[in-house]
Amino acid sequence: MTDKPIQKVVIVGGGSAGWITAGILAADHHGGHEQGIDITLIASPEVNTIGVGEGTWPTMRATLQRIGISETDFFRQCDASFKQGSQFKGWVDGSASDSYYHPFSLPAGFEQGINLAPTWQQFRDKVSFTNAVCAQGYICDQNLAPKLNTQREFEGLFNYGYHLDATKFAALLQKHCTEQLGVRYIADHITSVNAAVNGDISSVTTKIHGEVAGCLFIDCSGLSALLIGKHYNIGFNSQKSVLFNDRAIVTQVPYTNEDVPIPSCTISTAQSAGWIWDISLPQRRGCGYTYSSAHLDDERAERALRQYVDDHSGQYDVRRLQFEPGFRDKFWHHNCVAVGLSAGFLEPLEASALVMIELAANQISESLPAVPSLMDTAAARFNRQFSYRWQRIIDFLKLHYVLSQRADSDYWHDNKANESMPQSLKTQLNWWQYHSPWLGDFSEAQEVFSAASYQYVLYGMGFYSKGRSSQSRLDLPPQAMALFQQVNREANQQLPRLSSNRQTIAQIVERGLYGI
Numbered sequence: 001m002t003d004k005p006i007q008k009v010v011i012v013g014g015g016s017a018g019w020i021t022a023g024i025l026a027a028d029h030h031g032g033h034e035q036g037i038d039i040t041l042i043a044s045p046e047v048n049t050i051g052v053g054e055g056t057w058p059t060m061r062a063t064l065q066r067i068g069i070s071e072t073d074f075f076r077q078c079d080a081s082f083k084q085g086s087q088f089k090g091w092v093d094g095s096a097s098d099s100y101y102h103p104f105s106l107p108a109g110f111e112q113g114i115n116l117a118p119t120w121q122q123f124r125d126k127v128s129f130t131n132a133v134c135a136q137g138y139i140c141d142q143n144l145a146p147k148l149n150t151q152r153e154f155e156g157l158f159n160y161g162y163h164l165d166a167t168k169f170a171a172l173l174q175k176h177c178t179e180q181l182g183v184r185y186i187a188d189h190i191t192s193v194n195a196a197v198n199g200d201i202s203s204v205t206t207k208i209h210g211e212v213a214g215c216l217f218i219d220c221s222g223l224s225a226l227l228i229g230k231h232y233n234i235g236f237n238s239q240k241s242v243l244f245n246d247r248a249i250v251t252q253v254p255y256t257n258e259d260v261p262i263p264s265c266t267i268s269t270a271q272s273a274g275w276i277w278d279i280s281l282p283q284r285r286g287c288g289y290t291y292s293s294a295h296l297d298d299e300r301a302e303r304a305l306r307q308y309v310d311d312h313s314g315q316y317d318v319r320r321l322q323f324e325p326g327f328r329d330k331f332w333h334h335n336c337v338a339v340g341l342s343a344g345f346l347e348p349l350e351a352s353a354l355v356m357i358e359l360a361a362n363q364i365s366e367s368l369p370a371v372p373s374l375m376d377t378a379a380a381r382f383n384r385q386f387s388y389r390w391q392r393i394i395d396f397l398k399l400h401y402v403l404s405q406r407a408d409s410d411y412w413h414d415n416k417a418n419e420s421m422p423q424s425l426k427t428q429l430n431w432w433q434y435h436s437p438w439l440g441d442f443s444e445a446q447e448v449f450s451a452a453s454y455q456y457v458l459y460g461m462g463f464y465s466k467g468r469s470s471q472s473r474l475d476l477p478p479q480a481m482a483l484f485q486q487v488n489r490e491a492n493q494q495l496p497r498l499s500s501n502r503q504t505i506a507q508i509v510e511r512g513l514y515g516i
Helices: 015-029 059-067 071-078 117-123 129-133 136-141 166-180 226-231 298-308 349-366 372-402 410-415 423-432 451-460 480-494 501-511
Strands: 008-012 038-043 081-083 085-089 099-103 161-163 184-187 190-195 201-206 210-213 216-219 236-238 247-254 266-271 274-280 284-291 318-322 326-328 336-338
Touching: 008 015, 008 210, 015 038, 015 059, 015 166, 015 349, 059 071, 059 161, 059 166, 059 349, 071 166, 071 501, 081 501, 085 136, 099 129, 099 136, 099 451, 117 129, 117 451, 117 480, 129 136, 129 451, 129 480, 136 480, 166 184, 190 226, 216 226, 226 336, 247 298, 274 298, 284 298, 298 318, 349 372, 372 410, 372 423, 372 451
Parallel strands: 008 038, 008 216, 038 184, 085 266, 216 336
Antiparallel strands: 081 161, 085 099, 190 201, 201 210, 236 326, 247 284, 247 318, 266 274, 274 284
């Protein structure tokens, strides 16, 4: 292997995974820089993207800024709306009042190292954990936007991500990457993957454009996993014994009138064998039932979804999707790294798919080997980090199921069975019976789900951390009561200032945001 600089990156596959990766790499490393790289993206025009991932994390704001897409253009071209977190309905006991939020804003005092959970548990019967430590639940209750229309792009009073039309988002990314960032786009079908003597991929052969050579190949080919799976035969680590959902049926629902409120969160409603997501965009809703084929057949799943969206006449088209929950044994092998569905997929809960694409693209960009001799080191670091991240996501998703008190179907009973729970989650739950989740419970500086997320779900699901028997108010941080009062004041002050989601989005689309 010669140590010539790595200058050619080939991305196989488009969609959100391919174009986000292309955008981040091009913004960071393209030819305008001292040691720029050439980026080519190959996507078959015959392959449609799945286009289901419609929810992002707040990280998407930084991604859009990084690659140079304005928030105004994003709203105008992607039928986007604000997302301030997730609302879970029916997950605790299935009753009519069963609802809690996992908001994007951190609990008050969290960034200053103050843990309010032990204090709140002394008042748990009076106020929910979310409403005690964060004003964002009140904002979501009233379908309000997280920002004022006088604020600059990507700024807000509350932390937020987006809901979006995934197909339109991929189209915007493609246009921006090719016209503004210098990414070469080849619309063609790959007929063969060609190996070098040392086992690296030397090139891919396309049907029309012939051979395309590269130094680093990024597999964004989705579930087909053309490079990491079919070429390298890297094994797949199934998680079906932990996360049961392996099917989804999806539909798009038009609004009955143009003034229907747009919720500020993804609504996740538990069902007998899974859950239904409900995502509201300015022009339509996107709804889907993700479920376990071992507990429910496709026909009953479709009936449940149509009942949820009030489609008794069957007028809405539906699509059926199948997936195997799990991830690759390795994500970076030789000079090939998998991003997106080719690397793995678990289920839509908590919208981890797009953020894992962002995290992978960021790490590839930040650790891009300058020369081939560093490829193995970069691969080892990447594989170690992302194996950890996938495992932690599994723990967090499973947490939603094991804490449920529902006993109305085999699905919920089986989800709570001891043998379906990862040992790492069992260990944490045993600890959290006596200690609220906190920073020291996690080993990585950049966790996918922080201690705050665990607190929101644990205590939203009715979990109780006993704490020390001698604990009293005198033992609690003196700032705690002041922070609770601060949250209450913030809610009272901000609610009258904020407009509805629909009104704010309409103003952005019509007039743009300040500071573009």
